[in-house]
Amino acid sequence: MNATHLELTQVGIDFPTANGPFNALTDVNLKINKGEFISLIGHSGCGKSTVLNIVAGLYQASYGGVLLDNLEVNEPGPERAVVFQNHSLLPWLSVYKNVELAVKQSPNKRSKIEVKEWVEHNLDLVQMTHAKDKLPSEISGGMKQRVGIARALSMQPKVLLMDEPFGALDALTRSHLQDSVMEIHAALGNTVIMITHDVDEAVLLSDRIVMMTNGPSATIGEILDVDLERPRNRIALADNPSYNKYRHQVLQFLYEKQRKIEPVFSQQKTNETPHSNKKGANSANNAA
Numbered sequence: 015m016n017a018t019h020l021e022l023t024q025v026g027i028d029f030p031t032a033n034g035p036f037n038a039l040t041d042v043n044l045k046i047n048k049g050e051f052i053s054l055i056g057h058s059g060c061g062k063s064t065v066l067n068i069v070a071g072l073y074q075a076s077y078g079g080v081l082l083d084n085l086e087v088n089e090p091g092p093e094r095a096v097v098f099q100n101h102s103l104l105p106w107l108s109v110y111k112n113v114e115l116a117v118k119q120s121p122n123k124r125s126k127i128e129v130k131e132w133v134e135h136n137l138d139l140v141q142m143t144h145a146k147d148k149l150p151s152e153i154s155g156g157m158k159q160r161v162g163i164a165r166a167l168s169m170q171p172k173v174l175l176m177d178e179p180f181g182a183l184d185a186l187t188r189s190h191l192q193d194s195v196m197e198i199h200a201a202l203g204n205t206v207i208m209i210t211h212d213v214d215e216a217v218l219l220s221d222r223i224v225m226m227t228n229g230p231s232a233t234i235g236e237i238l239d240v241d242l243e244r245p246r247n248r249i250a251l252a253d254n255p256s257y258n259k260y261r262h263q264v265l266q267f268l269y270e271k272q273r274k275i276e277p278v279f280s281q282q283k284t285n286e287t288p289h290s291n292k293k294g295a296n297s298a299n300n301a302a
C-alpha cells in the first residue's frame with residue numbers, strides 16, 4: 015500500500031459562466047496510494063464533486079492533470095467507477111439485471127455462466143442476493159445504494175469514487191452501509207475516494223481525510239492521517255482518545271479555520287449574496 019497510483023497535479027478548473035470564467039478549483043495536488051481510503055470534506059460548494067468528476071473523467075481540468083498508474087485521465091473509464099448519492103439504477107430492470115448490465119459492458123469478456131456467477135458474487139458482497147429479482151421501486155433507499163455499490167464493484171474498478179454515497183439515508187441504514195463498505199474495502203483493497211459532509215463518517219472510514227478550503231479557487235487546506243487500527247468498530251471508537259482527537263481536528267478545520275458564515279434567509283433577500291462571508295451574518299447554515 016505504498017506506490018502512488020493516482021496523482022492529481024496542480025489541478026484547477028474554470029467554469030464558463032455568463033459573467034466570465036469562474037475559477038472553482040486551483041492547485042489541487044494529491045498523491046493516493048493503492049488501496050487507500052480517502053475522504054474529501056469541506057463546506058458546501060467548495061468543489062468536492064468537481065474534484066471527483068475530474069478524477070472520473072466527467073470534467074476536464076483547465077489546469078494540471080490526473081494520472082492513474084501513469085496514464086493520463088481525460089475521459090470516463092471502467093477502471094474508475096462512480097457511486098452517486100442518489101442511486102442511478104435503471105428503474106425498468108431488476109436488481110440482478112442492473113448489475114448484469116454493468117458486467118456485460120465491462121472490458122472483461124465472460125461466458126454466460128461466468129457473468130451469472132460474477133453478478134451473484136457482487137450482489138452477495140452487498141448482501142442483496144435475496145432481492146435480486148425485485149425492481150428498484152420495490153426496495154428501500156439503502157438497498158438501492160447497496161445495488162449501486164455492487165454495480166460499481168462488479169466493474170472491478172481500480173478506483174471507486176463515491177459522491178456522498180450515504181447522504182440520503184437514515185442514520186441506522188447509513189451505519190449498516192458504512193460497516194459493509196469497510197468490510198468490502200478490507201476484502202477487495204480498492205482505492206476509494208469518498209465525498210462526505212459527515213465528520214464521524216470521514217474518521218471512521220478513512221486512511222486520510224482531505225480537507226478543502228472554501229471556494230472560489232478552492233484547494234486542499236489540510237490532509238489528516240487517520241492512524242486507527244482496522245477493522246474499526248464504531249462503538250469501541252467512541253471512547254478512543256485518538257478517534258476523538260481526529261474528529262476534533264476536522265471540526266476545527268471546518269468551523270474555525272474555514273468557518274463559513276451564510277446569511278439567514280431574510281438577510282439574503284435584502285442585502286446579502288449567497289455564500290457571503292460578511293461578518294455578523296447569522297451562521298444558520300454552516301454544515302460542511
Ligand SMILES: Nc1ncnc2c1ncn2[C@@H]1O[C@H](COP(=O)(O)OP(=O)(O)OP(=O)(O)O)[C@@H](O)[C@H]1O
Binds near residue numbers: 060063
Ligand atoms: N458546470 C458548472 N458550471 C459553473 N459552475 C459550476 C459547475 N459545476 C460546479 N460549479 C461551481 O463550482 C463550485 C464547486 O461546486 P461543487 O459541486 O464541486 O461543490 P461541492 O463541494 O461538491 O458542493 P456540495 O457539497 O454542495 O455538493 C460551486 O461554486 C459551483 O457552483
